Amino acid sequence: DAGVIQSPRHEVTEMGQEVTLRCKPISGHNSLFWYRQTMMRGLELLIYFNNNVPIDDSGMPEDRFSAKMPNASFSTLKIQPSEPRDSAVYFCASSPSGRLYNEQFFGPGTRLTVL
Amino acid sequence: EDQVTQSPEALRLQEGESSSLNCSYTVSGLRGLFWYRQDPGKGPEFLFTLYSAGEEKEKERLKATLTKKESFLHITAPKPEDSATYLCAGRMNDYKLSFGAGTTVTVRA
Numbered sequence: 169d170a171g172v173i174q175s176p177r178h179e180v181t182e183m184g185q186e187v188t189l190r191c192k193p194i195s196g197h198n199s200l201f202w203y204r205q206t207m208m209r210g211l212e213l214l215i216y217f218n219n220n221v222p223i224d225d226s227g228m229p230e231d232r233f234s235a236k237m238p239n240a241s242f243s244t245l246k247i248q249p250s251e252p253r254d255s256a257v258y259f260c261a262s263s264p265s266g267r268l269y270n271e272q273f274f275g276p277g278t279r280l281t282v283l
Numbered sequence: 284e285d286q287v288t289q290s291p292e293a294l295r296l297q298e299g300e301s302s303s304l305n306c307s308y309t310v311s312g313l314r315g316l317f318w319y320r321q322d323p324g325k326g327p328e329f330l331f332t333l334y335s336a337g338e339e340k341e342k343e344r345l346k347a348t349l350t351k352k353e354s355f356l357h358i359t360a361p362k363p364e365d366s367a368t369y370l371c372a373g374r375m376n377d378y379k380l381s382f383g384a385g386t387t388v389t390v391r392a
Contacts, residue, residue, distance in 0.1 A: 199378060211370065211382040259326050271317065272380065274326030
């Protein structure tokens with residue numbers, strides 16, 4: 169099993185530019201999560217999808233952030249326009265369905281730097 | 284307010300020096316206490332889930348325990364490869380994890 173795949177691993181962009189982060193969850197996992205990790209705030213849940221449907225986006229910081237899951241094997245997190253305070257490591261995680269309490273499997277993350 | 288607090292922030296150990304990490308939580312209706320390990324530049328790696336007070340789980344040199352208010356991660360006779368940041372998280376509903384800030388463990392040979 170390849171695990172959760174994220175791309176790119178590193179992204180450096182200038183303020184105002186659009187940034188798209190990509191995620192391929194583990195095959196067969198029905199739940200997908202996007203997290204952001206910073207020194208100040210730790211690991212925070214941004215959005216949760218179940219069976220490709222957004223269930224909880226209460227963690228999305230503002231309208232500049234959007235996420236999609238067009239099919240079971242692909243999701244994107246987009247920031248438009250990007251700002252320096254968006255600099256962080258963004259993780260995608262997935263978990264299987266069928267059990268009530270499922271551990272989440274994290275990808276390697278995308279380190280985003282907005283100049 | 285649901286909250287997960289870890290202590291200490293950092294722990295420096297000699298190889299073989301056993302110690303414990305603490306995770307206290309105020310998560311109403313906790314539906315599982317999770318422990319993860321995170322190496323620099325990598326995503327968190329799942330270690331354990333504990334569901335009820337008194338439960339214990341072990342994996343190699345690590346043992347996790349749970350009470351009604353806190354969880355401990357015991358590291359027995361640690362080795363340098365146990366150096367990492369250890370994160371705990373309380374599960375508040377069917378899917379949402381509330382993470383603590385983590386404890387960074389450094390084991391010197």
